[in-house]
Amino acid sequence: MNPQRPDEPVPDQSATIRHRWPQPQGTGPQQQPPPPPQGYVPQTRRLDYTPDLLPPVPEYEPVKAPKSAWWWVILVGGIALVIAALAVAVILGVRASSTTTAISTGQDHGPRVTDTGAHVTYALPPAWEQRKDNLTKPFTSSIAPKAKPAKDEGAVVVAFPHGAKVTGKASPEQLQAQAKSVAFRNAEFFAPQEGSREAVSTRSLEIDGRPAATASFRIVFKDATRSPTYVRIVLLYTADDAISYVFGMTSPDGKGERAPVDQVMESVRPA
Known part of the structure; x- marks a missing residue:
């Protein structure tokens, strides 16, 4: 019993008393907690271990989120x-x-011209013949139709070596440009009359496994009385460091007149 207040029990010295401060608002006046007894020291009482009374939570595997549409x-x-x-x-x-x-060897049949100076061989079209009386340097072989052409008309094919050994291998584009340049110069030699070039075309070739190129174009002369001329050339490597050319032209320009020249150009091989 508490001697000061007989109606109240004596506080347990081992118990911990906690008070909420401030006290919650109420309708009546706020009550102040009673002061602790003199000499009271707060203590914490340890309780026996009690297991968790909540039931165990079952484990679930996480659900994989669906893959995004992205x-x-x-x-x-x-x-x-x-x-x-x-x-x-x-x-x-x-x-x-x-x-x-x-182009591989063995596709052509019929007579052929073998040029030992240019180290090339090419077909001799029907009604054409080899010409040696009008050869001038640097040409080493020449063929033309047997029939005598009219004035400012006719066809001719010539072969000739490059004249100097080539240093290094040229690219296909360089060979095409070189074939076109040589064709321009020889066309001016055979037809020096003033005119314009049309339908200029170049193409890369491979003849018997060796790099080659071809170029062709059409010359339209300023003199309207002269028929247009068809020009074509084939450039090929005859050896590792040697190049030769086969150049042809025909006038007037037409499908029938082009056929023999194209036949010769398609038959060019190294000899």
């Missing part, structure tokens, strides 16, 4: 890019093959 967009886009790249590669391969024509 994943499919990236996958489909990647496949489309691969297909597009393959298509471009095929197109470029077709274009490259269309600009390079491989």
Whole structure:
């Protein structure tokens, strides 16, 4: 019993008394907690361990979030890019093959001209003959139709070496440019009359596994009385460091007149 207040029990010295401060607002006046007894020291009483009374929570495997739709967009886009790249590669391969024509020995039949000076051989078309009476340097062989042409008309094919050894291998583009330049100079030699070049075309070739090139164009003369002329040339490597040319031209220009010249150019081989 508490001697000061007989109606109240004596406070337990080992118990911890906690008070909420400030006291919650109420309708009546705020009650102040009673002061602790003199000499009271707060203590914490340890209780026996009690297990958790809550039931165990079952473990669940995490649910995987569905893949985003962007994943499919990236996958489909990647496949489309691969297909597009393959298509471009095929197109470029077709274009490259269309600009390079491989010619092998043994495709031509009939008489041929073998030029030991230029180290080339080429076909002799029907009704054409080899001409030696009008050869001038640097030409080493020449053929022309047997029939005597009219004035300012006719056809001719000549062969000649480059004249100097070539240092290093030229690229296909360089060979095409060189063939075109040599064709221009020889066309001016055989037809010095003033005119313009039309339908200039160059193409890369491979003759018996060796680099080659061809160029062709049409000359339209300023003199309207003169028929246009068709010109074509073939450049080929006859050895590792030697180049030769076979040049041809015909006037008037027409499908029938071009045929013999083109036949000769398609038959050019190293000798």
